[in-house]
Amino acid sequence: MYREQGAYLDIVMSEWGTEGVERRKFRESIAALQKSLEHANADLTTAIEVAETMTMRVPQSGVLEQVARIEAAEKERARWLREQAALDRERQQRERGAAERERGVR
Secondary structure (H helix, E strand, O other): OHHHHHHHHHHHHHHHOOOOHHHHHHHHHHHHHHHHHHHHHHHHHHHHHHHHHHHHHHHHHOHHHHHHHHHHHHHHHHHHHHHHHHHHHHHHHHHHHHHHHHHHHO
């Protein structure tokens, strides 16, 4: 039994030795991971730079003022539509009242 365990240990040690297959795979995996991390870091750096640039450019572009004007115009339009609907309801009510009075007179 000790010989079998010793043989297994020799195989494992040879695979993880300086020139072993498992050690080579491990080094390759670490190198691939390092490369992926470098790419991710570069992408994050680019994203941060773009976000900072946009943060400076949006106020300069006048977009915020345009959005504010559009919102104000929409609010004014909604107010006008509500007023028109109220006026229409009042007109219809007056017309119904006049029609009822006319029927009562006959």
